[in-house]
Structures are given as structure tokens and as C-alpha cells.
Amino acid sequence: MNKKRIRLLDILRGFAIVGTLGTNIWIFAHLGDLSYITTYEYSSWWAFEDFLRMLILFLVNGKFLGLLTIMFGVGLELKYKQALRKSKPWPAMYIWTSVILITEGFIHFLLVMEYDILMSYGVTAIIVSFIIKGGDAIISKSMKIIGSIHAVFILFLLVVAILGANMSLGSFYEVTLLYQNGTWIEQIQYRLANFLILRSEAILVIPMNIFLFLLGVRLMRLGVFAPDENGKQKRKKLFHIGIYVGLPLNLLIFIPGGAFDLPVRYLFAPLLSLGYLALIARMVEKNEAFWLWKQLEHMGKMSLSCYVMQNILASCIFYGWGLGLGGNVNSIMIILIWMLISGFLMIFSSCWIQHFKQGPMESIRKYTASIIQR
Secondary structure (H helix, E strand, O other), X not given: OOOOOOHHHHHHHHHHHHHHHHHXXXXXXXXXXXXXXXXXXXXXXXXXXHHHHHHHHHHHOOXXXXXXXXXXXXXXXXXXXXXXXXXXXXXXXXXXXXXXHHHHHHHHHHHOOOOOOHHHHHHHHHHHHHHHHHOHHHHXXXXXXXXXXXXXXXXXXXXXXXXXXXXOOOOOHHHHHHHHHOOHHHHHHHHHHOHHHHOHHHHHOHHHHHHHHHHHHHHHHOOOOOOOHHHHHHHHHHHHHHHHHHHHHHHHHHOOOOOOHHHHHHHHHHHHHHHHHHHHHHHHHHOOOOHHHHHHHHHHHOHHHHHHHHHHHHHHHHOOOOOOOOOOOOHHHHHHHHHHHHHHHHHHHHHHHHHOOOOHHHHHHHHHHHHHHO
């Protein structure tokens, strides 16, 4: 088996990290007010300021999270193949690695951001590690069952919304005051006191995560990321799915009222994620020497560190205990800050990778896992 690191995978991880910040940046900038990434407060067309925000969210919200989730599934498959190659029991050690990820996620949730995805990924990884041990038939069956359950649930919510149910998430007035005027310690206390409520999304998306993890496993086994002709043909099919199916469905986000907020983020966005995957791969093929690929590749090699670091930086920029820009910047400024943080992380990761093989958090996880293994 070829042990050489697949460059495209790292580039895709780097893109996914930058794109994930493209969604979270609006939450930070508006001090935890989720209404700014939804449409339920609108009954007509948006002003330019709002339209610009929704245009960016149309491109990134859920799409890069879907891509990142798929890439986690790819990583799980690589770990599984490595265990088989070295004749190590599966999923024994991988479960401990996932427990470490859950712990890292909890720390990130508590100290940095309440919408952490690492805890959910850790739980998903444990479940999927047992499923893939059953072989391709079990994987396929699991994807059909879990995917169907998730799709039916989201479509049920869509029907309820269309029939006139109130899709408002409630008032975020107290939350915005906390992030505007509260201390860092007070924000930690808020997250801890509201742990279950703030973790509700992370729990509800586990079925979707399982499906996308398994999709990543299947894509890897089908040779989608290989540079050969088979890989190109497979990616071409994914591109068609993303553009001809995913794109039109994701355009529904421009219909105000909130009915399509959940379906777009949790059902239609992953379809466009597949199109992004194929599009990025095609762009890399056409110009492999383009400078951006190298920067994204470095970010991809330390994606966990970059994910946590970008949220720390955003907290420092927008929250009251930091620079306090939250609530005081327009959409153009928010987009520029997103680009500045992404640019900084590219420079940082490039400098770091020149001296170390892994990012700081990746190294801590590896060291912790080695201690447990002893």
C-alpha cells in the first residue's frame, strides 16, 4: 500500500478550515447572535449589508463544515488501513484517540467557543470506527439507514416550517450583552451553566456526521482522491452532483422566513460540499504550483491547531474583553477580518511546518495517545 501522504487531502482540509471560519466569523462578529446566520427574521428582500452577509453564508455555511466532516472520515479510513497494515487491534487505540478529541473539544467549548465541533466528531468517530470494521456491506447499509433517518427528520422540520411554525431561535439579547461586556470568566460560567442547551446542535447532527464520515471512508476506498484517471472520473461525477443538484437546493437560503435554514445547512449543504471537493481538486490539477495550494496544504497538516487558533483569534478581536469590535463592524469589515485571520494562519502554519512535523495540538494529542498506549 502506498504510504505517501496525499497532498490533495491536506489542501482540502485547509480549505475546509478557512471556510468553517467563514461561517463562525459572523457569530463572533455579532456576539453570539445566531439570527445573523439565519433568515427567520426577514419577510422580504435584504438591504445590501444583509445581502452581502447572506451571499457569503450561501457559499460557506454548512458547505465547508460538510467538507471538513468528510475529511475526518477520510482520516479515519487512513487510520484503519494503518492499523490493518501493522496488524494492530481495531478500534482499540483509535477509541482512546477519539476520547482525547472529545476532551480537547470540551476544553475548546468551555474556554473559547460554545459551538465547538470536536466533541461531536469524537463521539461520531467512536461509532464509525465500529461500523467500518464490518466491511463495505455494513457501511452501505448504515449509510442508507442513518442517512434516511436524518433526511426524514430535517424534511419533517421543513414541512412544519412551511405550515407556519415559528422558526425563531428566541432572543439573544442577554448573550450579546455577555460577550460585549462580560469577562472571560463570566463567559466560561455561561457555557458551563448552559452546557446541554449549547450542545444540542452537536448532538442533533451526530447522524449527519456518521453519514458524512462513512461517505469519506467510501470516497477514499473508491479512489476519489487518487491522481489517476479513475479518480478524475469519480470527481467529475461529484462535481455534477454538487453543481446540478447541490447548488440549486442551496439557493433556497435566499428565501426569507427561516423555513429553509435547517434543510440548507444540514441536508443540502453537504451536496455542494462534494462539488467543492471536485472543483478544488480540478483547480489543483490545472496548476499544481500555484502558491495558495502550498499554504492550504500546510494548514491542512495542522488543521486541528488552525481550527482552534482561528476561534481564539476571533474571540480576541470581537469580544469585549479583547478588542471589542463585536457589534461595531459592517459586513465588509467582517469579511476583511476573516481574510486577515486566514492569511495569518497560512503564514503561521507555513512557518511552523518548516520546523515541526505536526501542529502544536496534533503533537499534544500524539504525545497523550503514546502515554495511554504504554
